[in-house]
Amino acid sequence: MNPGLLVVVSGPAGVGKGTVVSRAREQNKDIVFSVSATSRCPRPGEIDGKNYFFVSRERFLEMIREGALLEWVEYCGNYYGTPKMYVEQELEKGHVVLLEIEVEGAHNVKRQYPDCISVFITPPTIEELRKRITKRGTESPEVIEKRMKRALEEMEQLDSYDYIIKNESVEDSARQLLDIIEKERNRIKNNCIRSDNE
Numbered sequence: 224m225n226p227g228l229l230v231v232v233s234g235p236a237g238v239g240k241g242t243v244v245s246r247a248r249e250q251n252k253d254i255v256f257s258v259s260a261t262s263r264c265p266r267p268g269e270i271d272g273k274n275y276f277f278v279s280r281e282r283f284l285e286m287i288r289e290g291a292l293l294e295w296v297e298y299c300g301n302y303y304g305t306p307k308m309y310v311e312q313e314l315e316k317g318h319v320v321l322l323e324i325e326v327e328g329a330h331n332v333k334r335q336y337p338d339c340i341s342v343f344i345t346p347p348t349i350e351e352l353r354k355r356i357t358k359r360g361t362e363s364p365e366v367i368e369k370r371m372k373r374a375l376e377e378m379e380q381l382d383s384y385d386y387i388i389k390n391e392s393v394e395d396s397a398r399q400l401l402d403i404i405e406k407e408r409n410r411i412k413n414n415c416i417r418s419d420n421e
Contacts (some may be wrong), residue, residue, distance in 0.1 A: 226411045227314030228338050230321045230404060231329045234344035235374030237356035243344060244323055251404065255318040257310055259287065263301035276306060281415050293335060294328035301409035305332070320405055326377045329384075340407050342400065343384040347391045349375070 234240040239366060248254045260276040263281040271277050278286070283302040286292050295304030305322055313320045329341055348354035350372055357366050381387055386403050389395045 226408065227313060227317050228247045228319045228404065228408055228411060229310065229332070229339035230407075231332050231339055231341045232321060232323045232344065232400075233326050233329045233341070233377070233384070234393075235346070235377050236370050237352055237374075238344050238346050239355070239393060239396075240323060240344045242319060242393050243388070243390060243396045243400060245392055247400045247404075248321075250397065251319070254404070255313045255317050255320050257305055257313070257320055257322045259303050260292070260306050261301060261303045266367070276309075293323060294331040296325070296328060319408070326380050330380075331360060332384075334371075340386070341404065342386045342388060342403060343378075344382055344388050344390050344396065345378060345381070347389055366412060370395075370414075394406055 232240055232244060248256060260271065260283065262277055262278060262280040265271065265274070267278050268273065280302065283304070285294075285306070288305070289300075289351075289417060291307055292304040293307050293310060295302060297303075303323065304312065306329070310320050310322075318347055324332070325414075332339055333341060346355070349371070353367070353371055356370055362370065363407070375418065388396050389398045
């Protein structure tokens with residue numbers, strides 16, 4: 224059985240990381256996307272256990288106290304976090320578990336799982352990122368400025384990531400992500416073989 228691998232992907236809002244991750248998952252069925260827990264109510268069409276694990280605010284706070292989350296954040300009055308048990312079960316099955324989380328959460332996961340692989344997806348240029356966010360047409364100029372400021376702050380953390388992918392094309396970026404995953408799985412496999420032979 225292939226050893227499991229934990230991969231953390233971060234990048235500024237609007238960089239296209241969700242699209243890159245989806246494309247990579249289409250090409251490698253071994254990749255499991257970690258389902259987050261949230262205290263917010265389900266939106267129409269959302270399925271418990273697929274989109275999120277939906278829990279009450281009280282239960283989420285219990286999960287924090289119990290140490291049942293790898294990382295968590297409060298955003299717009301709701302809690303979001305990564306359930307530890309789900310990640311560990313999928314790793315034991317030999318899957319590649321992929322977390323798409325922001326920089327602070329990524330640092331928290333890295334502290335708990337020093338062997339996890341961290342990947343930061345950057346835009347080709349800051350100007351291109353601004354174009355992508357503006358093109359969405361969903362945010363006001365004030366929100367766009369906040370996102371751009373946050374993007375610059377996040378990109379100051381690049382040195383703390385194992386790999387950086389410049390997202391000029393979704394296909395190329397997905398291929399790079401798959402290459403990273405393959406390289407790291409081979410490294411772990413070789414380490415396991417060496418350990419067995421010692």
